[in-house]
Amino acid sequence: MALSLAIRDLDAGYGAVKALRGVSLHVESGETVALLGTNGNGKSTLMKCVAGLVRPERGSLILTIDGTAHDLAKLSAEAIVDLGVAMVPEGRRLFPKLTVLENLMLGAFRKAARQNIDRNLALAFETFPALKGLQKQLAGTMSGGQQQMLAIARALMSSPRLLLIDEPSVGLSPLLVSQTISKIGELNHNLGLTVLMAEQNFNQTIRIADRGYIIVHGEIVVAADSVDELKGNDIVKRLYLGGIV
Amino acid sequence: MFSFELLLDAVVIGVLLGCFYAAVSLGLSISFGLLDVPHVAHPAFLVLASYAVYFLNEHYGVDPLLAGLLITPLFFLFGLVAYRLYYETFEKRGSDAGVRGIAFFFGIAFIIEVLIILLFGVDQRSVTADYVGKAWRLGDMRIPFRLVVAFVVAAALTILLTLYLSRTFMGRAIRAVAQDQEALRLMGANPIRIKQWAFGIATAVLGIAGALLIIVAPVEPTLDRTYIGRTFCVVVMAGLGSMSGTLVAAIILGVAEAIVLTLFGASWAPAISFAMLLGVLAVRPQGLFGRRS
Ligand SMILES: Nc1ncnc2c1ncn2[C@@H]1O[C@H](COP(=O)(O)OP(=O)(O)O)[C@@H](O)[C@H]1O
Numbered sequence: 001m002a003l004s005l006a007i008r009d010l011d012a013g014y015g016a017v018k019a020l021r022g023v024s025l026h027v028e029s030g031e032t033v034a035l036l037g038t039n040g041n042g043k044s045t046l047m048k049c050v051a052g053l054v055r056p057e058r059g060s061l062i063l064t065i066d067g068t069a070h071d072l073a074k075l076s077a078e079a080i081v082d083l084g085v086a087m088v089p090e091g092r093r094l095f096p097k098l099t100v101l102e103n104l105m106l107g108a109f110r111k112a113a114r115q116n117i118d119r120n121l122a123l124a125f126e127t128f129p130a131l132k133g134l135q136k137q138l139a140g141t142m143s144g145g146q147q148q149m150l151a152i153a154r155a156l157m158s159s160p161r162l163l164l165i166d167e168p169s170v171g172l173s174p175l176l177v178s179q180t181i182s183k184i185g186e187l188n189h190n191l192g193l194t195v196l197m198a199e200q201n202f203n204q205t206i207r208i209a210d211r212g213y214i215i216v217h218g219e220i221v222v223a224a225d226s227v228d229e230l231k232g233n234d235i236v237k238r239l240y241l242g243g244i245v
Numbered sequence: 246m247f248s249f250e251l252l253l254d255a256v257v258i259g260v261l262l263g264c265f266y267a268a269v270s271l272g273l274s275i276s277f278g279l280l281d282v283p284h285v286a287h288p289a290f291l292v293l294a295s296y297a298v299y300f301l302n303e304h305y306g307v308d309p310l311l312a313g314l315l316i317t318p319l320f321f322l323f324g325l326v327a328y329r330l331y332y333e334t335f336e337k338r339g340s341d342a343g344v345r346g347i348a349f350f351f352g353i354a355f356i357i358e359v360l361i362i363l364l365f366g367v368d369q370r371s372v373t374a375d376y377v378g379k380a381w382r383l384g385d386m387r388i389p390f391r392l393v394v395a396f397v398v399a400a401a402l403t404i405l406l407t408l409y410l411s412r413t414f415m416g417r418a419i420r421a422v423a424q425d426q427e428a429l430r431l432m433g434a435n436p437i438r439i440k441q442w443a444f445g446i447a448t449a450v451l452g453i454a455g456a457l458l459i460i461v462a463p464v465e466p467t468l469d470r471t472y473i474g475r476t477f478c479v480v481v482m483a484g485l486g487s488m489s490g491t492l493v494a495a496i497i498l499g500v501a502e503a504i505v506l507t508l509f510g511a512s513w514a515p516a517i518s519f520a521m522l523l524g525v526l527a528v529r530p531q532g533l534f535g536r537r538s
Pocket residue numbers: 014017018019037038039040041042043044045046
């Protein structure tokens with residue numbers, strides 16, 4: 001099952017605010033690709049364009065599955081979920097007054113996902129055993145680490161092939177950040193999930209990323225084909241390793 | 246004068262009356278409680294349903310409860326249309342839509358009142374059925390059979406809606422939609438369609454509730470005004486969006502009204518709901534069963 005995402009010349013924004021300018025980026029089957037950038041540079045906007053929550057003004061978003069191309073810019077968020085794209089949004093965005101189990105069930109809202117609900121529920125608990133004992137707990141009453149687990153588990157409920165993860169490290173302690181990033185690495189390894197991850201935490205991200213992009217003011221300023229290339233890049237040194245951030 | 250028997254009577258009648266209030270409030274518990282729609286036309290929809298039941302009963306001899314069931318699909322469609330209209334004209338425009346939305350629903354309520362007056366006149370209307378006039382004798386107590394019907398129907402509706410909202414995919418999405426619309430879109434659910442569907446269900450429930458309203462007492466075109474206070478009091482007291490909470494809150498209101506009626510007379514009863522509504526908002530705005538978020 002081959003899958004690839006090719007984004008070309010993407011412009012997007014919110015009225016007068018131009019959040020993305022001429023963004024091109026690609027993700028190949030089985031890869032973990034990092035989208036690095038500090039606050040307000042357009043990472044979330046890019047993720048939302050792929051998920052169908054924000055409509056691009058220009059450019060194309062082509063998802064190719066087994067040789068068939070789908071133009072995501074023309075599809076609804078619902079149809080994009082059906083194609084096997086799931087997103088773990090920034091800030092987790094759980095349903096706080098619903099239980100853990102109810103949050104998971106909502107992850108399987110689409111008709112196609114409902115058929116695999118038992119299998120995916122088992123997979124979610126296998127991936128995050130801690131959630132199993134918390135099924136009846138209200139999501140809003142859980143710790144940040146537990147909430148992040150639930151947010152990722154919920155995304156797994158729709159049997160995704162491409163997982164978009166927006167800043168999983170936000171608000172977590174260093175230990176939990178490290179565990180969460182490792183978990184995402186495992187999902188990529190064990191399930192063959194293709195991952196596009198937006199992050200600010202450079203050192204944690206390069207532990208699992210195959211390659212990455214740096215986005216500044218809505219433009220891709222670095223496209224590196226390997227982690228080593230990322231580490232050696234001057235802009236990266238200035239932004240992340242020189243201590244400006 | 247005050248006596249223990251009178252008080253007991255009041256409590257029993259109050260519980261039954263409360264169940265009836267629950268039946269007429271459950272729809273609002275969805276539309277206002279879960280969807281945040283300022284649906285002040287809810288009681289007007291209710292009275293409209295009563296007149297539809299009256300029409301079927303008067304002209305075709307249909308049993309009022311059966312008539313309530315028969316109009317349920319129509320009211321479901323009516324709810325779908327009403328929400329779509331509200332969404333396109335108000336909700337879509339953003340944050341201050343709520344306040345103007347109230348004006349929209351007041352307008353609809355007014356139109357419904359006028360329509361009813363044009364079609365049925367201003368006189369009181371009632372239905373005929375075996376159980377409307379009868380009563381059960383329990384010792385010295387006289388329990389009107391029509392309140393028992395209301396009790397049973399309210400309990401059934403509460404259970405059905407609770408199951409629907411907790412056990413079905415659509416039900417869970419309905420409870421989620423007011424919490425985070427964008428997250429719901431990521432689950433592949435369209436929030437507008439979910440809300441429209443939920444509003445349809447909230448309105449459909451009024452078919453049965455309207456039957457109960459006219460079974461319990463005769464109706465008149467402006468009866469909805471009395472029920473604005475009652476239904477909003479119940480839904481706010483319940484803690485927005487809880488079905489079982491709605492039942493309990495409605496019973497509290499029913500008992501309070503029955504006791505005040507016994508002690509001070511009928512003229513005070515309508516004020517109770519407003520007093521309790523203000524009290525709840527002041528002391529426990531999240532409702533008796535709601536959690537602070
Ligand atoms: N809903 C919105 N309305 C208006 N402007 C927005 C909105 N969301 C983001 N922006 C703006 O778009 C730019 C990019 O934001 P975002 O994509 O959230 O960046 P990042 O995820 O990298 O922090 C910022 O200037 C931000 O202020």
